[in-house]
Amino acid sequence: xxxxxxxxxxxxxxxxxxxxxxxxxxxxxxxxxxxxxxxxxxxxxxxxxxxxxxxxxxxxxxxxxxxxxxxxxxxxxxxxxxxxxxxxxxxxxxxxxxxxxxxxxxxxxxxxxxxxxxxxxxxxxxxxxxxxxxxxxxxxxxxxxxxxxxxxxxxxxxxxxxxxxxxxxxxxxxxxxxxxxxxxxxxxxxxxxxxxxxxxxxxxxxxxxxxxxxxxxxxxxxxxxxxxxxxxxxxxxx
Numbered sequence: 001x002x003x004x005x006x007x008x009x010x011x012x013x014x015x016x017x018x019x020x021x022x023x024x025x026x027x028x029x030x031x032x033x034x035x036x037x038x039x040x041x042x043x044x045x046x047x048x049x050x051x052x053x054x055x056x057x058x059x060x061x062x063x064x065x066x067x068x069x070x071x072x073x074x075x076x077x078x079x080x081x082x083x084x085x086x087x088x089x090x091x092x093x094x095x096x097x098x099x100x101x102x103x104x105x106x107x108x109x110x111x112x113x114x115x116x117x118x119x120x121x122x123x124x125x126x127x128x129x130x131x132x133x134x135x136x137x138x139x140x141x142x143x144x145x146x147x148x149x150x151x152x153x154x155x156x157x158x159x160x161x162x163x164x165x166x167x168x169x170x171x172x173x174x175x176x177x178x179x180x181x182x183x184x185x186x187x188x189x190x191x192x193x194x195x196x197x198x199x200x201x202x203x204x205x206x207x208x209x210x211x212x213x214x215x216x217x218x219x220x221x222x223x224x225x226x227x228x229x230x231x232x233x234x235x236x237x238x
Contacts, residue, residue, distance in 0.1 A: 010220075011072060015214060016065035017069060017213065020058050031044060034195075045131075052109060056109055067095075070095030073156065087155060087159050088159075091159065105138065108134040146185030146205055147181065147186065149185075150180075153177050157171040157173070157175045158171065158175070176208075184198060
């Protein structure tokens with residue numbers, strides 16, 4: 001693959017990530033609230049096992065597109081920053097950590113849906129506590145994921161404010177998304193009752209993150225904004 005192809009496919013990978021993650025998220029009905037009974041949680045998975053499994057599988061493929069996008073973003077930033085600047089490493093590290101935790105976060109729900117499909121006693125015997133335990137693990141992973149999301153967006157947005165990639169206004173918007181993500185993730189650790197405000201904050205952070213990635217990718221695909229790292233360099237004269 002030539003440099004131009006790498007740049008194009010790296011940005012397309014981010015768009016594929018956004019599309020697949022939106023599909024994965026909204027193809028299933030709204031999950032039970034944090035304070036739902038264990039029986040209600042079990043019924044949710046028993047009623048929709050195949051759809052939930054498909055959702056988690058699509059989400060896993062979405063992670064692949066995000067990893068490609070993050071690798072491309074790192075190359076773009078590295079070409080623009082100074083030798084002593086480590087911002088590209090922070091963006092890359094937080095992006096890979098976010099991808100890894102995102103893949104891991106799909107496991108609890110996938111286990112419950114798989115058990116429901118098998119009619120396993122894990123899910124049919126809701127009183128065992130396993131259902132509630134896995135459901136709560138999923139909630140806690142979601143909080144950590146939201147905080148990591150905030151770190152990735154904040155790092156990438158700061159690079160935009162410094163004009164290393166994309167445009168400053170997108171960077172300032174990203175910083176707002178990052179703050180919302182930090183607040184939503186931190187607050188989620190202490191919420192034990194249904195709270196529409198916290199849920200709304202989490203949704204805003206999630207959709208803001210996807211919009212941030214999508215707009216960044218679209219900007220990267222514009223020929224006039226081709227990254228310095230991918231511009232042709234004349235071959236040395238021998």
